[in-house]
Every structure is written in structure tokens, then in C-alpha cells.
Amino acid sequence: SLWDTKKIALSEAVTTEEPMKVPAVSTINSTVQGSGILAALLAVVRSSYFKLGVGCVLVYVMMNVCFDASGIYGPDLKTVLRRFSTANNISEAAAKPHGDKPTNNKTRVITDVPEDVVSDSNRSYLSAQKLCPIIPPNLVGYIPTKMDIQSLDDVEGEFPDVMPGGHFRPKECTSRHRVAILIPYRNRAEHLKIFIYNIHRVLARQQIDYGVFVIEQGDSKGFNRAKLLNIGYLESTALYDYQCFVF
Known part of the structure; x- marks a missing residue:
């Protein structure tokens, strides 16, 4: 019959038609690019320069967080160096103690301490010649x-x-x-x-x-x-x- 013939022809047309193929070029290219980037990153991570850089960053962070080393930069460092240079310029004569000998009659502003105890502290100033x-x-x-x-x-x-x-x-x-x-x-x-x-x-x-x-x-x-x-x-x-x- 006409119906049967059309049915067979349709089935034959469907079965004899070749399936559509999806091109795989883009998938292969993206996979190759991803593996190349990963290999490059692994090479960078394994390099000694990367490890050295990470170590420097960690040391910097620890110095600033734990030791607060930010104050040694700028004017503060100059001030410290200036103090050292000033101390080196002090002459030996200026560093010697003065020749005046203090006596026990020094007045000191000390409260709630007996007078004899306060005067006892002056013993350290007395010269050995007065023993x-x-x-x-x-x-x-x-x-x-x-x-x-x-x-x-x-x-x-x-x-x-x-x-x-x-x-x-x-x-x-x-x-x-x-x-x-x-x-x-x-x-x-x-x-x-x-x-x-x-x-x-x-x-x-x-x-x-x-x-x-x-x-x-x-x-x-x-x-x-x-x-x-x-x-x-x-x-x-x-x-x-x-x-x-x-x-």
C-alpha cells in the first residue's frame, strides 16, 4: 500500500543517513593549551627564583608583624646614626667625672623615708681617701x-x-x-x-x-x-x- 511504501522509504532514509560528526579541533587545542600553562606554572613554582621570592615576602611580613620594624626606616634611622656619631665625638676629658666631691649635706626630695636612711645612700659618693x-x-x-x-x-x-x-x-x-x-x-x-x-x-x-x-x-x-x-x-x-x- 501507499502507506506501507512511504513508511519503508522513510525508515530506509533514516537508517541510511550518516550521523553528523562534531569537529574536535577546538577541544584538542584547548586541552593542549591548558596542559602547557599548567606545566609552565609548575616549572615556575619549582624554580629557585620563585622560592627565593616567596621567602623574602614571608620574612618581610614577619618583620613588620612580629617586630614592627617599620620604624627603622626614614628619619628614625638617621636619628639613630646621628646619636652614635655624637657619642663618638665626646672627648675623653668630657667623659670623666667632675672633680667636685659631693657631701652628705645634699638635699633630696624623698618622702616617707627616715632621714638616716636617706643619708646612708650618700655613702657611695664618698671617696676612699676618707675611710x-x-x-x-x-x-x-x-x-x-x-x-x-x-x-x-x-x-x-x-x-x-x-x-x-x-x-x-x-x-x-x-x-x-x-x-x-x-x-x-x-x-x-x-x-x-x-x-x-x-x-x-x-x-x-x-x-x-x-x-x-x-x-x-x-x-x-x-x-x-x-x-x-x-x-x-x-x-x-x-x-x-x-x-x-x-x-
């Missing part, structure tokens, strides 16, 4: 022991050179020794007056820079001599730079 002699000149003669001491006020009146707090130092020279005498004490007022009077008479002749510390136990418990001496040591060293301690 007291090794053998004190007044260390001769018999010193009788005085037992009839009425009160500690009498002791203060007889030794006007003793500073408040039982501290003494010679005025004519700088003592070679700084001695702290620690006395553990409780309920011995009569003995304390006699000891304080006679110890000042002996030590003042020896040109010693010394201090007498009486550490009293206020309670009625067992007398703890060792603890009192420990307290005396801590308190005396807080007030002055003592070298020797007599327990």
Missing part, C-alpha cells in the same frame, strides 16, 4: 663599766652623737664596717639600761658604723630567742645595709 684608719686612734685606755644608770634618758644625754634608733657613725671619716647588734629582750629593764650605756661607750671609740636593735617579746609564753633574732635580722636589713651581725 677611717684600720686601727682607730682613740682605741686606747681603760673604760670603766658604769652600773648606776638611772634611765635611758641619761644615756641619750651622754651620747648626743647617737642618732634616733640607736644608730651611730663617725663624723670625721667613713667607717670600714657596718655592724648590727641584735638584743632579744623581755622584762630586763634594769639590765638593758646598763648594757645600752656601756656598749655605746665601747663601740663609739672604734669608729664603727653600727646600730643597736632591741627585739622585745611581748607575750608571756616561753622565751623564743631564735625567733626574736630572726625578726631583728629582717628589720635591721630593711633599714640599712649592714655587713656584720652580732647576736
Whole structure:
């Protein structure tokens, strides 16, 4: 029939027609170009110049972030160099200390510090030529022991050179020794007056820079001599730079 013939012809036309081919030239070219760029990038990354550049960038970033090295550039560097050149131009004569010798009469604006402690800081300025002699000149003669001491006020009146707090130092020279005498004490007022009077008479002749510390136990418990001496040591060293301690 007519219908069947057309159907067969259409099927034959469809089956006998060759399929359309898509050209592959552009795909091949793009693949070749992509692989070439990738190879070039890999070659650059593997090169020593690239690694050196990356290392320099990392060092620069670390210097600016961690060490804040941006301040060494520009005028600041010139200022630093100028300071070094100025220091090199200082003459030797100008660098020497002045010939004037400071004395203990310097006034310093220091608050809440005892006067004797402030004056002690001036010891470092004293010249070695003013040291007291090794053998004190007044260390001769018999010193009788005085037992009839009425009160500690009498002791203060007889030794006007003793500073408040039982501290003494010679005025004519700088003592070679700084001695702290620690006395553990409780309920011995009569003995304390006699000891304080006679110890000042002996030590003042020896040109010693010394201090007498009486550490009293206020309670009625067992007398703890060792603890009192420990307290005396801590308190005396807080007030002055003592070298020797007599327990």
C-alpha cells in the first residue's frame, strides 16, 4: 500500500543517513593549551627564583608583624646614626667625672623615708681617701663599766652623737664596717639600761658604723630567742645595709 511504501522509504532514509560528526579541533587545542600553562606554572613554582621570592615576602611580613620594624626606616634611622656619631665625638676629658666631691649635706626630695636612711645612700659618693684608719686612734685606755644608770634618758644625754634608733657613725671619716647588734629582750629593764650605756661607750671609740636593735617579746609564753633574732635580722636589713651581725 501507499502507506506501507512511504513508511519503508522513510525508515530506509533514516537508517541510511550518516550521523553528523562534531569537529574536535577546538577541544584538542584547548586541552593542549591548558596542559602547557599548567606545566609552565609548575616549572615556575619549582624554580629557585620563585622560592627565593616567596621567602623574602614571608620574612618581610614577619618583620613588620612580629617586630614592627617599620620604624627603622626614614628619619628614625638617621636619628639613630646621628646619636652614635655624637657619642663618638665626646672627648675623653668630657667623659670623666667632675672633680667636685659631693657631701652628705645634699638635699633630696624623698618622702616617707627616715632621714638616716636617706643619708646612708650618700655613702657611695664618698671617696676612699676618707675611710677611717684600720686601727682607730682613740682605741686606747681603760673604760670603766658604769652600773648606776638611772634611765635611758641619761644615756641619750651622754651620747648626743647617737642618732634616733640607736644608730651611730663617725663624723670625721667613713667607717670600714657596718655592724648590727641584735638584743632579744623581755622584762630586763634594769639590765638593758646598763648594757645600752656601756656598749655605746665601747663601740663609739672604734669608729664603727653600727646600730643597736632591741627585739622585745611581748607575750608571756616561753622565751623564743631564735625567733626574736630572726625578726631583728629582717628589720635591721630593711633599714640599712649592714655587713656584720652580732647576736
